[in-house]
Structure formats: C-alpha cells, structure tokens
Amino acid sequence: MKNKIMTAQEAIAGIEDGASIMVGGFMACGTPEILIDALVEKNVKNLTIICNDAGVPGRGVGKLVTNGQVKTLIASHVGLNPEVARRMNTDVEEDKLECILVPQGTLAERVRAGGTGLGGFLTPTGVGTIVAEGKQVINIDGRDYLLEKPLKADVALIRGSVTDKFGNTTYNATTRTFNPMMAAAAEYVIVGACEIVEVGEIDPNNVVTSGIFVDAIVGGEQPWQI
Amino acid sequence: MKNKIMTAQEAIAGIEDGASIMVGGFMACGTPEILIDALVEKNVKNLTIICNDAGVPGRGVGKLVTNGQVKTLIASHVGLNPEVARRMNTDVEEDKLECILVPQGTLAERVRAGGTGLGGFLTPTGVGTIVAEGKQVINIDGRDYLLEKPLKADVALIRGSVTDKFGNTTYNATTRTFNPMMAAAAEYVIVGACEIVEVGEIDPNNVVTSGIFVDAIVGGEQPWQI
C-alpha cells in the first residue's frame, strides 16, 4: 500500500497559484486548520475557494482571506467575516475578492453532483429570486425547478476525526458538514486528521469517506480551543 | 415520545390494494422478510413494488411476485426470479405483471431525489440506449445527459440491523443497499428490525437513518439462514 502520510508542507506542495480548492467545515468547525496554516505559509495566490462560508477572522478560510490569497470565494454565507466585505469593495486591485453566493443546500448538492458524475440537478430553491438569474428553469409535473450544475475542484482540504492509513475517515459530530462530498469532488484530496489509526481499526459500517478518495494524510490536526 | 413499536400486522394495517411500496435490499439481502410475510398473509393486490430486483423465489419481494400481488415492478434486475418472466408473458389477465427496468444507479438516485425534494437529475447513464426513450436529453458543457425524475411511494419497508425506539437505524454490511434512500422517499415507513435498543444507545455519529422518517418498528427480523 502506498504511504499517504506526510507533512502538511509535503501534502500541499503541488498546490499552485490559481488553484481551485474545496475546504470542508461550517464556520471553521470541521475545517483542517493545519492545512490552512500550511497554505498561508506557502502564500499561494489567486485561489478559488469553495467553502460553506468565509470562516471567521483568524479561523478556517478566514486566514486565507485575511492573507489576500483568495480571488474568488464560492460560499453560502460570509457574514461572520467582515474582511470579506472589505475586500469585495476595495479599490486595491490585488486585494479584490469576488464572492459568489450559493444557497447552502444547493452548494452541498452541487459538490455532491461533482463527485458523483451527475450533469446537474433540479432544485426548487432559488426559483423566482436573483439566484435564478441565467439559469434554466425546468417544469416537472407542474412545479418549477432551477437546473443547477456540478462543482469540482483541483484540491479538497478535509478534516478527519479518525483516519486510517489508507485514508478511510470518520467525522465527529458537526465537523462532518461538506467534508464527505468534497472528498469525492476534487482531483487531489488531503485529510488533516486528528487521529491516525491502522487500517482495519475503523468498523467498515462506520467509515464515512473511503480511502480511495484520499491522496494525502496529515496528522496533528488539533481541536479548536475555545 | 410516541410508541412506534408494534406487530407486523399492525404496522401494515394501513396498506391497501393498489399501494406503491418501496422495499429495501439487494437479492433479498437487506429486505425485511417479516414485513413481506405479513403482506403475503394480508394478500393485498395490485401493488406497485419498487425494489432493486425481484428477489428470488421464496425470498424478499419474490414472495409477493409468487403470490400474485405485484402488478407493476420497478427494478434494475429480475433475472434471478424466473417467476417474473412467466408472469410478464402470461395470458391470464389477473396474473400479469408489468416490469419497468431502470439502471441500478439511476434507480438509487431517483429514490434519493424523491426523498430529498429534487425535481430530477441529469445522468450520463442510458444516453443513446432504449433507456433514453421518452426522456429529455440535456447537454451540459458538451456532454449529453438524461433528465431522470424522482420516485416516491406510499410505503417503504426497511430492514434495520439495530433500531432504537425512536427509529434511528443502522444497517450491517451489505444490508444497507436502498434502505436509507427509501426511508426518506415514502409517506409511511416501517422498519423490520433485527435488534431494538433504547433511545441513546446508538452513537449519533453512526446512525444512518434518522428516526424522524420512521413511523413503525417491528422487531423479530431474523437473519436469513443459508
């Protein structure tokens, strides 16, 4: 079996300027901080970040925003990170951040579609609102739906609670969020793991993300301290 | 908390002739035999059965087919039950069975769409084949997809390995199959459970089907004997 365990620096070595990166978590709960920190250190720029939200300043993708690494942010909510608003409205060209807002359920489903080979799906969410702009409306049995397209990315940064050396991963409590869908929707998948165990230690009934999706495992992810 | 535990006869009391019923399992592995047996005993007729397959004679939905209760079968594979072919080609009007074949992945996704409020989804499966007949073809970024519609049913018969008294359910090994999607896609959901435990005994990380979907729990489901 190929060794997937490496340092955060090794794991993110292939990430270049302009990469599209999915980041798991909800308000940074379920975001692999250890991988975010490595990205901040590497200081790659012009990233497209796909995440539920913008984290908060000093946590999660908020660190990437503050460090000026994010060119485009695809998220459902950015209200808890005032830095996003500042960068959306700045006149300094290189600080500018474009924010594409997507309803949370649609965002989750678009990432799922990306990982599961669907060409899109029909959702009632957003019909009649500005979210519908530019999208095809399809009527099924008398009800209107928006045709929403899949989302994929170059890289996914996943936070695992327990990960075996093959990459099989479980997520504790509300750290699960977008992590399982993102692990399937990106070309290169890195798990920042709180605990690494031997293959076979996780009950096959309880694995949430299969190791086949995982390219790199980085240990030492710490729970956020209050 | 409402008591959901009852006998199989009580659980299926509301199922009438002509009902549409989703049945979990794959070649009867993961099918709640105790509920099928009760349906055979009740002898309701003209059922529409949605199941991965036709089971085998004497197991799973095969029992309903043999007993002449199935008018329409929506499945991906019926080859292991010769009784299906006989009834598809019979001249005896009341024995006639209509079989609608759906690719397995599309069937699973259609049931999921039914339970999750999607109006449909775009799949590459079946493009250019007879499965595409009568379906809308939508091109997304240069590739053709079929628009497939959701499936719902009046009743779902689910097989739980461990179910708590609220209905939270886990499935052991390959008994999982279509059960989780079906539990969300039917109006009335019955779990045939191998083991019933107190609320709180299943780790919230490991619950697969939430009790909110479950209307009735029937204990005493036995593993199939070889």
Place this chain on the structure above:
Amino acid sequence: MADIKEIIAARVAKELSDGNVVNLGIGLPTMVANFLPEDVHIILQSENGIMGMGPAAEKGKEDVDIINAGAQYVTVNPGAMYFDSATSFGIIRGGHVDATILGALEVDQHGNLSNWIVPGKMVPGMGGAMDLVVGAKKVIIAMQHTQKGAHKILKECRLPYTAVGVVDMIITEMGVMEITPEGILLKELHPDYTIEQIQEATEAELIISPTLQPMK
C-alpha cells in the same frame, strides 16, 4: 423589547406539536424552545448537521466539535444523529422539517419573503434560508410588526426575494396572520392593539377573520 420578543416566541411555541421536527433561525426564533409546554417535545434540526439538537452547552463544558448553525456550542439529546450538509438539506428540501421559524425584512400578501439583502449594506449570504423556506412544511415568520415604524408586511416585497409564495404564517407582537390565496388573514389580535392600529402598521390590507380571537 425583551417583552415583545417573548410575546412573539411564546405565541409561536403554540404552533408546534409534540414530535414536530423544527428548524429555528438565529435570534428570536431560538427563544421559541423556552416556551414549549411540558408535554410538547420537538426535535430540533440544525442545518449544519444535527437532528435532535439540545440546549446551548454550559460554559466550561463545551465540546468544540458540536456547534449549531449560528456557530454556538450546543449539546445533543439522546437519540440525536449527525449528518453531512447534503443529507441535511436533503431532509430540509425533501419536506421532512415540519416547521421553520425565522425573521424577515419584508413579507408580502402573496407569501413572498425577503430577508437576506438590505440595499447598501453588506450582503452576508442566504446561508440555508432559501432552502429552508422552500422545503419546510410550514414557514412561520416571527418578527416585530414594524421596523422602527416602517412597514414590513407589504402588498409586494421591495427587497430581493428569499423565496416566492412560501410563507404560511406571520406572528408579531400585534397579532397572528395567515397567508391565504385571498391575502393576509388576521386570525388573532393582541389585546394591547386595535384592528385599526394593526392595519395602520401593515401596508397590505388585512382580511379580518370572522372568528377573530385575542392573541393567545
């Protein structure tokens, strides 16, 4: 102020039945849980991935892996379940949430809702609100009747929609209203107000129920 919010939350609580699956928005809606009768146990869904959410975590006993959709540390009740965001919104969009309770900037007589964009202010994002109001079986708007005197219950929403035709009920400190095909039906009036006062505070024309009751 606290009083008004409590009046509203207490009245909303009466709309919920034992066993209901409910998603509560941030702020006032969260208070609803405090006003449930002893024999009514609802199941709280939190869109970040909980079925069966419990009360806020005690100070010093927080589990950092368990937050609600407002990023507060919470607990879970026995029989809870955790799930991913696609599953969570599958539950919401699929109609498995009996009621969602949230605030609004504007609601109109067609049941249209605007609660996510204030022109000239930063747009925080719709989060899960668009899915929730489209998917939940019953959408209850719980809010103060006016915004510093300005109308919020309108003939037509002026702000960008969160969703169209989705609101079932509006509960304010002044009364209880239902959206019907004919318009907004006033079903209960708070004893502190007259019909004239609530109509004056409402841009849309209220249909007064022939069985109008004092607000419970």
Place this chain on the structure above:
Amino acid sequence: MADIKEIIAARVAKELSDGNVVNLGIGLPTMVANFLPEDVHIILQSENGIMGMGPAAEKGKEDVDIINAGAQYVTVNPGAMYFDSATSFGIIRGGHVDATILGALEVDQHGNLSNWIVPGKMVPGMGGAMDLVVGAKKVIIAMQHTQKGAHKILKECRLPYTAVGVVDMIITEMGVMEITPEGILLKELHPDYTIEQIQEATEAELIISPTLQPMK
C-alpha cells in the same frame, strides 16, 4: 473452455496496477483476481455496497449480511467500507472506479457495447452495468472472441446498446484490442492464431498495430 477463460483472465490481470479500484462482472471477470502478481493489490468495489471486497466466504463461515452483486457470500478485507446504493453508484458514475471488467454479447468499432438484451429471451435487466460502463475510467471487455463461431466484435452492434462509445479495450483468447477513434487496433495477438484467423473471427476491420506483440 476453462483454459480459454484462464488465458483471458490472466491477460486482463496485467492491465491492473497496484491500488486500482476495480469492479469485476460476474463469471469470467471474477477470475481476474486469481491472476494478479503478488505485488499488485487491487481494491474491489461491489456495486451492492462494498469497497474492499475480499474472497468468497468459506463454506460454513458465511456471514449472511455480506454478499456480492452476484448474491454470493463474500468477505471483506481490512480497510473495507460499506455504503448504500446511491453512494455506490455515485462512486461509479463519478469516475472513481479505475476499471470495470465485464463480458459482452456484442462490441463494435465505435466502442458501443450490447450486453443486456437477447431478442426472444427474457430480459433480466441491466442491473448496474449501464452505470458501470459509463462511469468507470477504463472499460475492459473480457470474453471469448466469438459465440460458437458467430461474430461478436462488429462494425455496428445489432442488439440494443448497453452504452455508446464506452469500451476502451477488448481482451479475448485471440488477442488484445483497443478502441481508437480510427477503429479497433489489434495490439497483441495470441501465438496460437494468425492475423488472418483473428480477422476472420472479427466482423469489424482490425487495424494492425505497427508494434504488434505476441499476447502476454
């Protein structure tokens, strides 16, 4: 007969690399696992819900909760995972299966595949085959070159399609062929046969590779 199947299965095994995720059809394809070199460990996916399937269960030691897609009792390897059918076909359709190996009634020079309907016979259903051949990164058809002398590798399939333009490779007892935009490229020829013999057994015109090798 067993010999021919073994020749085919052994050659198919050489197409697989260590760590590949593979779905094996029922029958001949299942034999492929027996011919893998010691240092090649593949991960078997079974569409009824296993990643990391192991060998068939020993008689008397069967676990009735663990079957493969052919309804046989199997085992799982350490590091396995179970999942539901929507997840399973999400993995398949999403391109996460490196190779699927299955038989065919007919294949044609455009990579079209027909393997589920024989006119006049009972139609057993496509099961997971349509999803597998559309979703897997590499589709390898492993079959006897002809059906009792009748052509199976055609200019155009005559039977209803399982999928169009999906086949990457055909491996028979006579040779190894690749589907290219120009047609079917013969890359390896079994030493027991001549080019004339394999062409005679093939309706489609074979393009003979300039680097034609003896079949490994």
